[in-house]
Amino acid sequence: MIDSKILTLRAFAACGTVAATAELTGYSPSAVSAQLRELQRQLGVRLLVKEGRGVSLTAAGRKLVAGSDALLAAWEQLRATTLNADDQVQGQFGLGGFSTAAARLLAPLAANLKISRPHVEVHLIEANPTRCFEMLVAERIDMAVVVAMRVGQPAEDDTRFEQITLLDDPLDVVVPADHPLSDQGKVHLEELAAEKWITDTQGSAYRELFTSAFSAVGLRPKVAHEAQEWETMTAFVGAGLGVGFLPRLAPMGGTVNVKRLRLVGPSRPTRRIVAAVRRGSLGSPLVIESLEFLQGTAHRILEARQGEEV
Numbered sequence: 001m002i003d004s005k006i007l008t009l010r011a012f013a014a015c016g017t018v019a020a021t022a023e024l025t026g027y028s029p030s031a032v033s034a035q036l037r038e039l040q041r042q043l044g045v046r047l048l049v050k051e052g053r054g055v056s057l058t059a060a061g062r063k064l065v066a067g068s069d070a071l072l073a074a075w076e077q078l079r080a081t082t083l084n085a086d087d088q089v090q091g092q093f094g095l096g097g098f099s100t101a102a103a104r105l106l107a108p109l110a111a112n113l114k115i116s117r118p119h120v121e122v123h124l125i126e127a128n129p130t131r132c133f134e135m136l137v138a139e140r141i142d143m144a145v146v147v148a149m150r151v152g153q154p155a156e157d158d159t160r161f162e163q164i165t166l167l168d169d170p171l172d173v174v175v176p177a178d179h180p181l182s183d184q185g186k187v188h189l190e191e192l193a194a195e196k197w198i199t200d201t202q203g204s205a206y207r208e209l210f211t212s213a214f215s216a217v218g219l220r221p222k223v224a225h226e227a228q229e230w231e232t233m234t235a236f237v238g239a240g241l242g243v244g245f246l247p248r249l250a251p252m253g254g255t256v257n258v259k260r261l262r263l264v265g266p267s268r269p270t271r272r273i274v275a276a277v278r279r280g281s282l283g284s285p286l287v288i289e290s291l292e293f294l295q296g297t298a299h300r301i302l303e304a305r306q307g308e309e310v
Helices: 004-015 018-025 029-043 059-085 099-116 129-137 205-215 230-238 285-306
Strands: 048-051 054-057 092-097 121-126 143-147 161-176 186-188 196-199 222-226 244-247 258-264 270-278
Touching: 004 018, 004 029, 004 059, 004 129, 018 029, 054 059, 059 270, 059 285, 092 099, 092 129, 092 285, 099 121, 099 143, 099 285, 129 143, 129 270, 143 285, 161 230, 161 285, 196 205, 196 230, 196 244, 205 244, 230 244, 230 258, 270 285
Parallel strands: 092 121, 092 143, 186 258, 196 222
Antiparallel strands: 048 054, 143 270, 161 244, 161 258, 161 270
16 A cells, blocks of 8 residues: 555645645644654655745655656556456545536436445545646545646646546537527627627636637637626626626526527637546546446537537
């Protein structure tokens, strides 16, 4: 088994502070500090250095964390192989994902596992992508469903994880029900250039996606209002304050006075949704079963869209 102090060090490297590591791992801050000090003592190497009121990794600490990627991947692969030898599964299985994925993909998966694997305790956590990757590192969860390449999250070639594409989720546009284009069903982005837009805050991944979509067609949209949640954005639209993007996977909810239109043409934006696991764990029985279920669910979503594609 991998020494838990190594896992704590890796969690610290991902989080950056002792307090955040304690919150992530469930240890107290003093217990986190004690584990890191004991690891230093055992190795005879200084791993941490004081920086202001906190501590940071030394060059040796960073080297140890980076070098442990291969060790952890080998352990995950060995654990998966061992479980497969007798068709066994672990007793607990953690799942994490952003709000829409948690509702549309992970909740059905958890319900399915209750039937197919009744002796497995499934734990489902709604969290943003950055948090999901931190929880994977700390082994709080075993699989995450996230939007690929969001600001600040690991790259696709990060040696700690394996990321498997589930679907490309196109963004629609929502407009007030009395909008002049509301009866068209399909619109080009260029037709909406003069609209007042409601989108996410500056620096967010969706704001970047929003800006990139218009930049691709040489337009600069007017942002009138900002909203971080889809429900808030659609409520703003329903109040006649502007128009906004809404992923196809996201439901309209109970919003009134709003119409959903398909964006068509080469400039239509999409977001890629992926499942992420710790590197080496793809052969785990529960990971295999869960990926098959998620891919099947995503395929059914895509099939439902086929008749709408242009």
